[in-house]
Amino acid sequence: MKNLIIVEHDNHQLHADTLKVVSAATQTSQDNTLLVMGSQCDAVAQQASQIDGISQVICIDDPAFVHQFSESLAPTIANIAKEYQGVWCCSSSKGKDLAPRVAAKCGVGQISDIVQVIDENTFIRPVYAGNAFAKVTSHDDIRVVTVRASAFEVVECNNQVDIIHQQVTPHTHSVELISMDKTESARPELTAAEVVISGGRGVGSKENFALIEQLADKLGAAIGASRAAVDAGFVANDLQVGQTGKIVAPKLYIAVGISGAIQHLAGMKESKVIVAINKDPDSPIFEVADYGLVGDLFEILPQLIEQL
Amino acid sequence: MKIVVPIKRVIDPYIKVRVKADHSGVETNNVKMTINPFCEIAVEEAVRLKEQGIADEIIVVSAGEKQCQEQLRTALALGADRAIHIDTHNNIEPLIVAKLLAAIVEQEKASLVITGKQSIDTDNNQVAQMLAALLDWPQATFASNISINQQQMEVVREVDGGLMTVTMTLPAVVSTDLRLNEPRFASLPNIMKAKRKSLDTITADSLGVEVTYSQTITEVTPPQARKSGVKVESVSELVDKLRNEAKVIV
Numbered sequence: 001m002k003n004l005i006i007v008e009h010d011n012h013q014l015h016a017d018t019l020k021v022v023s024a025a026t027q028t029s030q031d032n033t034l035l036v037m038g039s040q041c042d043a044v045a046q047q048a049s050q051i052d053g054i055s056q057v058i059c060i061d062d063p064a065f066v067h068q069f070s071e072s073l074a075p076t077i078a079n080i081a082k083e084y085q086g087v088w089c090c091s092s093s094k095g096k097d098l099a100p101r102v103a104a105k106c107g108v109g110q111i112s113d114i115v116q117v118i119d120e121n122t123f124i125r126p127v128y129a130g131n132a133f134a135k136v137t138s139h140d141d142i143r144v145v146t147v148r149a150s151a152f153e154v155v156e157c158n159n160q161v162d163i164i165h166q167q168v169t170p171h172t173h174s175v176e177l178i179s180m181d182k183t184e185s186a187r188p189e190l191t192a193a194e195v196v197i198s199g200g201r202g203v204g205s206k207e208n209f210a211l212i213e214q215l216a217d218k219l220g221a222a223i224g225a226s227r228a229a230v231d232a233g234f235v236a237n238d239l240q241v242g243q244t245g246k247i248v249a250p251k252l253y254i255a256v257g258i259s260g261a262i263q264h265l266a267g268m269k270e271s272k273v274i275v276a277i278n279k280d281p282d283s284p285i286f287e288v289a290d291y292g293l294v295g296d297l298f299e300i301l302p303q304l305i306e307q308l
Numbered sequence: 309m310k311i312v313v314p315i316k317r318v319i320d321p322y323i324k325v326r327v328k329a330d331h332s333g334v335e336t337n338n339v340k341m342t343i344n345p346f347c348e349i350a351v352e353e354a355v356r357l358k359e360q361g362i363a364d365e366i367i368v369v370s371a372g373e374k375q376c377q378e379q380l381r382t383a384l385a386l387g388a389d390r391a392i393h394i395d396t397h398n399n400i401e402p403l404i405v406a407k408l409l410a411a412i413v414e415q416e417k418a419s420l421v422i423t424g425k426q427s428i429d430t431d432n433n434q435v436a437q438m439l440a441a442l443l444d445w446p447q448a449t450f451a452s453n454i455s456i457n458q459q460q461m462e463v464v465r466e467v468d469g470g471l472m473t474v475t476m477t478l479p480a481v482v483s484t485d486l487r488l489n490e491p492r493f494a495s496l497p498n499i500m501k502a503k504r505k506s507l508d509t510i511t512a513d514s515l516g517v518e519v520t521y522s523q524t525i526t527e528v529t530p531p532q533a534r535k536s537g538v539k540v541e542s543v544s545e546l547v548d549k550l551r552n553e554a555k556v557i558v
Contacts, residue, residue, distance in 0.1 A: 069474075070437065071446050093467040097449045100402070100434035104441035109403050109522040112432045127430055127528070128325045132334055135527040174477035175446045178462065182470040189469075195556075219557065237452075237487060238470060243428070244486050252556040262324065269534065273554045275546065281539075290537040290554065293546050303543040308557065 001029040001120045003086040006077065007048050008094055011038045011066065014047040016192060017090045019154035024147045025088045026053040026155065028120040033058060035080065037073055039066035050157040057163045064170035070098040071173035078105035079168075081142055086120070091146040099146045108140035115151035129243035129266035150191060150249035150270065183236055190239060193222030195252045198241055198268070201228035202257020202278060202297060209234050211301045212256060218308045224248065224268075226258045242267035257297050260285030277301075309478075310365045310418040311354045314409055315347040315383055317376040317398075318429045327530040334528060343379040346424025348386070349484040352491040353454060354422050355387035362456050365389045367416055371408055372398045377507060384502035385494035391507040396519055399430075404512075404519055406438035411515035413443060419479040420461075425450055436483035446476040450485040 003025045008015040018034075025032055032054045036045045038061065045059035058080070064072055077098075081087050087102060089095035091113045103110035115133070116124035122137045123145065190196065197219070199212040209223075216223050224241040225234065241248055243266040253271035258264060260276070260283055268274070269288050276289035277297050286292040293300060319325055320340040327334055343351075357363040368383040370376040371394040380391035394408050413421060426433035440447035448454075448463035452471070455462045456478070465472045466485045494502070512519050540546045550557045 071440075074441060093450060093465075096433050097437060097447070100437035101441040101447065103434070104403060104406060104438035107403075109401055110432075110434050110438075111523070112434060122526075125431075126531075128319075128334065129428065129431065130531060131325045132327050133529050133531060134525045135529075137524045137526055138522060139524070140522045173446055176475050178473040178475055180470060180472050191468075237466065238468070252550070252554075263321075269531075273550070273556050274534075274537070275550070286539070287536070288534050290534075291546055291549055292537060292539045293543070294539060300543055304547070307543060307547045 001031070001085045002083065003029050003032045003088060004081055004084040005032060005034050005054070005088045006095070006098065007034050007036045007044060008090045008092060009036065009038060009041060009044040011041045012043055014044050015090070015092075016154065017092060017149035018048075019051060019157070020149040020152040021088050021090050021147045022051055022053055023152045023155045024114065024117055025086065027117040028086060031055055033084070035077065036060070037065050037076065038068060039063050045163045049161050049163050050159050052156045052159045054159065054161055056161050058166055059163050060166050060168055062168070062170055067177045068094065069173065069175045070101045071175050072170050073098060074101035074105050075171040076168050077102045081106055085142060087142060087144045089146045091148045095146050099144050103144040106142050106144065108142050108144060109138060110144045110146070111136055111138060112146050113148045114145055115148050129262070130269070131262070131266070148247065150247060183238055187216060188220070188222045190222045190224055190241070190246050191248055193248070194250050195219045195221035196224050196241070196248050196250045196268075196271070197221045197254045197256065198224035198226065198258060199229050199234065199256050200226035200258030201232060203229060203234060206234045211298070214305050215254070215301055218305055226261070226264045255285050255289070256301065258285055259283045260288065309363050309420060310367065310416055311357065311363045311420045311422060312367050312369060312409065312413055312416060312418040313347070313350050313354050313383070313388065313422050314369045314405070314435065315351065315379055316344040316370065316424070316427045317341050317372060317379045318344045318427055321345055321428045327528055331527050331529055333525070341375070341378070343382050344424050344427045346426060346428070346484055346486070348491045349486070349488050350422040350424050351383045351386050351388060352489045353484060356489065357456065358387065363420070367392060367418065369394065369409065369412055371396045371400060371405055380507055381502050382494065384505045384507070385499040386492065387498070390505055393507060393509045394512060394515070395509050396512050400519055401521060401523060402432050402434035403438055403522070404517065405435050406442055407517045408512060408515055409435070409439050410442040411517055421481045423481065423483050425483040425485055436481050440481040443479070443481070446480045447483070448474060448476065448480060449483045451482050452485050452487045454482060454488070
């Protein structure tokens, strides 16, 4: 089986989740090609060429690919994919946007958000927001897969393979970028962080989230939130952890003032250690917590910040 | 302008799903079913575009067994004008759904399709992108705001790390994120009115689409239960456990 792995990047830096996609793909084959598409993205191709487990990097550098819109990438990828049996993307917002478009252009199905590789045709993926897991076998000639990064380990970068530069005629489309409003933060990215501190409705206000921030600073953690906290306007919506938000699996997840709706649990219950701090001892969050502390978060958090 | 809105009948998201004992799937007998929440947001957005005078007609479409007509009636009560039921098995694959929708879009000469970003049962998140690919239309996935001016559509998309604003020329496909709008409730008079709106049942054959399957689900299992944890009495006990037992902090 020959795999084509789509590199996630911003034209400057390779996204670390690509290392996890490679880890998943290498479980099916030794023949793995990385594809970098972008504009002025040579640095990314260089980084890609050092990833273990791959045999070559294809780099297609064209001004038309600067924003990496799926409308322009998918036809090119579908064309290249004819030589491959596997096409692999991150299950990120970019990957989710791209992979189905590639699959349809190839005339095949797509398998979303895999968390385990059984063999080259068979994968495990969550359904019903992680309340069940389906074992899916594909009978397509090309398997187009998105990988849930948090379910795989990163591969090392001690390699040095050839970079093949290719040119294509980019597919034209009418999509134009108006703006990209990035949520600026000095903290680690939510889905990649080793420690995540999340606040819920119990935190009470936008101002009170400062306590969550102080705790996060102490632990070098990323900040998350429940849907209730996002809907109440305490934090930006891209911090939402849950079925419809981000799926995280850090080493340590601390849920503060979060009751533990099914929606939220679906986004964090794969975390290695879960701590719950909540004043209601009957909150469902305590059912998934390794360590639960019942009490007033406004008394507990200052003590915790002090003792860490 | 005509808008096509595909909808799916799913298990109510507020019900805890149960995996069948033989691991062949999840229990759907005697379980409350509803319109997929993301599809409901899509219907609402289409109705708002009609209220703004941008859309002339909203056609809701669902592919599945006869029961999905209930959800089509719900969408008609929310303000859609007419409904098409494509009579197929339930659980046909996303690529086939996209092919069926592409045929309908061409037949109806629609210039906008608004879909939910994913159904909360299979969680695939594929149909909008596949449909856009088949039609070679632009796609605006994970939309949290839409504004249309003549043939130009501006969409705010919820992407990793922030919000991306793009424009594109219609025709196009949009998939809705959770914060695009808050769907209204259907009023009783509108529920009554919906009963008289047109609902046609057609077959996949009549659209020239062959229903095939390229994937097999061989097993569905419940998630591994987490072993039950402990309640600690104090912050110092918690810190001690995290440091010395779980070893997740230094």
